[in-house]
Amino acid sequence: MSTKTRSAAPKTPRRQKPTTQGPDTSWFVQDRLGLFIHWGTYALAARHEWVKRNERMTDEAYQRYFDHFNPDLYDPREWARMAREAGMKYFVITTKHHEGFCLWDSRQTDYKATRTPYGKDLLKPMVEAFRAEGLKVGFYYSLLDWHHPDYPVDSHHPRAEDQAYRKANAGRDVRKYAAYMRAQVKELLTGFGRIDILWFDFSFPGKDGKGRADWESEKLLALVRKHQPHVLLDNRLDLPGSGNFETPEQYVPEDGVRDAEGNPVVWEGCQTFSGSWGYHRDEASWKSVPMVIEMLVNHVSRGGNLLLNVGPTGRGEFDHRAREQLRAMGEWMRLHGRSIYGCGRAPDEFPEPKNARYTWNPEARRLYVHLPSWPFKEIHLPNLMGRVAYAQLLNDASELRFRDRSVAVHANMHGRITGDEVVVELPTLKPPVAMPVIELFIRD
Numbered sequence: 280m281s282t283k284t285r286s287a288a289p290k291t292p293r294r295q296k297p298t299t300q301g302p303d304t305s306w307f308v309q310d311r312l313g314l315f316i317h318w319g320t321y322a323l324a325a326r327h328e329w330v331k332r333n334e335r336m337t338d339e340a341y342q343r344y345f346d347h348f349n350p351d352l353y354d355p356r357e358w359a360r361m362a363r364e365a366g367m368k369y370f371v372i373t374t375k376h377h378e379g380f381c382l383w384d385s386r387q388t389d390y391k392a393t394r395t396p397y398g399k400d401l402l403k404p405m406v407e408a409f410r411a412e413g414l415k416v417g418f419y420y421s422l423l424d425w426h427h428p429d430y431p432v433d434s435h436h437p438r439a440e441d442q443a444y445r446k447a448n449a450g451r452d453v454r455k456y457a458a459y460m461r462a463q464v465k466e467l468l469t470g471f472g473r474i475d476i477l478w479f480d481f482s483f484p485g486k487d488g489k490g491r492a493d494w495e496s497e498k499l500l501a502l503v504r505k506h507q508p509h510v511l512l513d514n515r516l517d518l519p520g521s522g523n524f525e526t527p528e529q530y531v532p533e534d535g536v537r538d539a540e541g542n543p544v545v546w547e548g549c550q551t552f553s554g555s556w557g558y559h560r561d562e563a564s565w566k567s568v569p570m571v572i573e574m575l576v577n578h579v580s581r582g583g584n585l586l587l588n589v590g591p592t593g594r595g596e597f598d599h600r601a602r603e604q605l606r607a608m609g610e611w612m613r614l615h616g617r618s619i620y621g622c623g624r625a626p627d628e629f630p631e632p633k634n635a636r637y638t639w640n641p642e643a644r645r646l647y648v649h650l651p652s653w654p655f656k657e658i659h660l661p662n663l664m665g666r667v668a669y670a671q672l673l674n675d676a677s678e679l680r681f682r683d684r685s686v687a688v689h690a691n692m693h694g695r696i697t698g699d700e701v702v703v704e705l706p707t708l709k710p711p712v713a714m715p716v717i718e719l720f721i722r723d
């Protein structure tokens with residue numbers, strides 16, 4: 280697989296100002312953690328969901344994955360259970376990825392699960408299973424389509440470099456394709472009950488690209504708002520003001536995401552365990568459990584959600600490495616969910632000490648101190664003198680003694696002026712959890 284072409288996927292979608300008025304995002308911000316699922320016939324190639332593009336495959340060559348697609352072990356109740364036990368509160372499934380293959384029984388195409396050897400709809404039982412576990416439902420829908428005969432060849436297309444192919448397909452009509460998308464999106468929005476998130480992916484306007492004029496984004500938006508007015512829409516339609524949340528991908532913005540005036544906005548980072556979204560057998564750069572938990576904490580401490588991805592196999596199971604990660608995350612979340620759900624960025628009056636990440640629950644007035652590396656005996660928390668009513672380790676509710684300490688006002692490593700501090704005494708040994716958390720009860 281060429282790494283050169285892999286970078287064809289956009290790393291930073293163009294930022295746009297989310298609408299100030301719009302659907303209620305409060306549940307989303309409360310829930311903080313969701314599961315992304317990338318599943319399609321590329322699971323059989325098992326070498327990235329962009330394999331068709333990366334290897335410049337023809338439709339004929341790629342057809343073998345469709346012809347052999349038979350996920351005999353698929354049990355969406357098992358998937359939903361694993362997601363819930365990992366602490367996830369919603370999921371987003373690729374109903375159709377760039378390859379064009381549809382997980383549901385779309386009336387608009389034969390390129391769908393029901394026409395493969397598997398022969399059954401994959402989406403409906405998935406939606407039902409996740410709902411039954413109490414998770415909210417999100418649909419990802421690819422704007423790109425490398426299978427549809429009306430989708431004009433562009434810079435990301437598998438055949439982009441094949442001039443003869445381009446010439447032979449010069450007559451493709453993007454209007455027809457845009458109408459196809461609307462018909463499909465309507466099916467998704469009317470055939471599966473209440474949908475909580477709709478995740479369009481992605482726009483690349485400009486030379487040999489595609490954007491709002493090609494997708495007819497206004498019409499798509501109107502359709503979405505007509506059928507599911509409450510649905511939360513991502514920001515990738517190339518239509519300023521249409522997004523209800525920002526979507527940084529494969530990185531955590533240092534200071535969260537802000538609008539042009541510098542105000543924090545709703546955002547959700549989407550991340551992989553290993554670099555590939557689709558199942559990738561030979562990808563070895565899997566993050567460690569502490570790294571993934573740190574990633575989650577980094578999102579929430581900067582006011583964001585984490586949408587964490589798994590790429591199920593062609594047999595229909597979660598990658599064994601993903602299962603282990605989800606189990607570990609569940610164990611950590613079971614004890615530390617309180618520092619994640621309903622939490623966000625701490626107020627500026629509580630500057631973080633070195634090597635710690637804060638999250639803040641404004642309702643409960645609790646400040647959570649996440650410690651990726653375990654300090655020796657004590658930790659000094661700036662500006663908190665007189666503010667802490669009680670302190671404990673979150674994993675076992677064991678009391679942590681603390682004292683106020685008046686210090687000369689000084690500039691800390693961030694260049695901020697800090698006032699008097701609280702010194703929290705810690706046990707010598709790190710608690711037996713992937714990342715320990717101190718829970719501080721803050722006075723009004």
Ligand code: GLC
Nearest residue numbers: 288289328480481528549556
């Ligand atoms: C990029 C990639 C795609 C992936 C998505 C997730 O747009 O094209 O493969 O689904 O990111 O955000």
